[in-house]
Amino acid sequence: MVTAEDIRDRQEEFIFRCDNFELQELIDIKPKNGVYIRSKTEPFDDDMVIEENRVRNWLTHFNLPMHQIHASGHANGIEIREMIKEIGPKKLIPIHTEKPELFFK
Incomplete structure (x- = not known):
């Protein structure tokens, strides 16, 4: 020890x-x-x-x-939108967000 x-x-x-x-x-x-x-x-x-x-x-x-040196791991809105577009999920369930309605615009 x-x-x-x-x-x-x-x-x-x-x-x-x-x-x-x-x-x-x-x-x-x-x-x-x-x-x-x-x-x-x-x-x-x-x-x-x-x-x-x-x-x-x-x-x-x-x-x-x-x-x-902390990084929250949270992406900004544009990065999230680009990731969703690239992955093309059949279903999207936003979690840990204050504005889930923005995911469906």
């Missing part, structure tokens, strides 16, 4: 993956020259904004720059 001390002593050998609640592990790791890679959606409600600020405070404390 790899410990925080192992990571602290040999940082160049590890990628440390953590969720927001595990950021406190950085206290024991004491990162040097690290980067925080965020791969999730931008905050879109008050709770998420509060959590985002908490994460940014941790990153600032440890001088870790943050890079956003």
Whole structure:
């Protein structure tokens, strides 16, 4: 099992993956020259904004720059229309969309 001390002593050998609640592990790791890679959606409600600020405070404390690399996987309307045209499905059932009626225009 790899410990925080192992990571602290040999940082160049590890990628440390953590969720927001595990950021406190950085206290024991004491990162040097690290980067925080965020791969999730931008905050879109008050709770998420509060959590985002908490994460940014941790990153600032440890001088870790943050890079956003998340892709939602959601295509825009034109891309969806082109895909439907190319595939030519016999039946289309829109799910996970706020405007399913647009699929039938």
